[in-house]
Amino acid sequence: MSGVLEVLALHAADAQRAEEGGADRIHLIGSLDGMAPEPALVEKVRDATSIQIRVMLRLRDGFGTDGGEVVRLRGLAASYADAGADGIVMGFLNGHGDIDAEVLGALLDEGDWPWTCDRAVDSALDTNRAWRALLNLPRLDQVQTAGSARDLEHGLDDLLARCRADPRVAEKVVASGKLQTEHVPWLVRAGVRSFHIASAARPLGSWKAYVDPDLVHSWRTLIDSEVRHHARP
Template sequence: MSALLEVLALHPADAQRAEEGGADRVQLVGSLTDAGMSPEPALVERVRDATTIQVRVLLRLRDGFGTDGGEVTRLRGLAASYVDAGADGIVMGFLNGHGDIDAEVLTAILSEGEWPWTCHRAIDHALDTDRSWRTLQTLPRLDQVLTAGSARDLEHGLDDLIARARADAATAALIQAGGDLRPEHVPWLVRAGVRSFHITSAARPLGSWKAYVDAGLVQAWRTLIDAETRHRPTTR
């Protein structure tokens, strides 16, 4: 089974370089504030024109993972605008006042359109992770969950994420490992059945956000992930 490599992009040049390096997809954000905010639809259109690989766009307008009824209308409109501009899917994740996945808000946003989506790292901040995973798996068109297994990063959440993937093949198929992913994490995740990976600053020289995505760094990740996927069986 082949693996998916996604790179965080801020502009068309990032997307072009990600494609040159062998990425399958970019996740487009408008700014890096609080782990990323929504871009303008015009930026989505420019990125779509710059690359042939998949583009998923972050849908997030405020710090944290909360929202409210008034903002949901705007979020629905933005999602539609992104798809009209050429996005292949949406990245989003919201928690309610009880710290659980906000199925009501997500269902409202999903009610119009047929696009696939990734749940953003809201799952890592939920109070009851098991319950939130069960909730997510009832929602339509979800095909990935971007998670570090921890509210901090993969270094702290790796063991829990591996255990979750090994316990259930359907969950492993949804996991997109991200959150300061390091090369040494990849073999363990692949063994557990994870086949989707998300990189951010690791795709940039010296990890600097002032630098563009570097095609050579993306290629190194592509080579590593493909090699591990070919040679390491899933263990449960």
């Protein structure tokens, strides 16, 4: 048995190195502020790697959007699918701080791609209500979360409690937000099997460096070891 290891990538070289280290999936962004990449970059990454690619769909800072932007977002999502992406990463909140089911529904009207909700859920006004809304949306199979709008160091206890209380949540969680090695055993015991690393995949955590295959491999080994250990009778 093994878990799912997702690595944040900025370009094709990152993707190649993540695959070499044993990653299962790339979360591709177009810039360090987490914006949507150009479809041409998705094509380059697709040519460079055989593992799954999920592409960030966001055109502005924060988790808000508006009706005028939805047309552009739908066009980008279609372009990403045509370029070889396996899925989308997105998440939007409305003016009340709730999951924007209307916008997400409009984006999900076309295509059949699976998607990951990004950490919008952590910034929702009522996270319990946000999770209920997400679980009712079509084709959602993963949710990036730290259990806190800050990071896992601050949200781990809440995230563990949520996963223990509802196995459906644990199955969808991608533990994300400055994941540390010491968090992994606790998360695995709570039913989490998917993990996201960003700067932790780079030497000294520097964004000036490419993804390091050896660092990715160390995470791969840790996650798989913990999942196998937990699965023993």
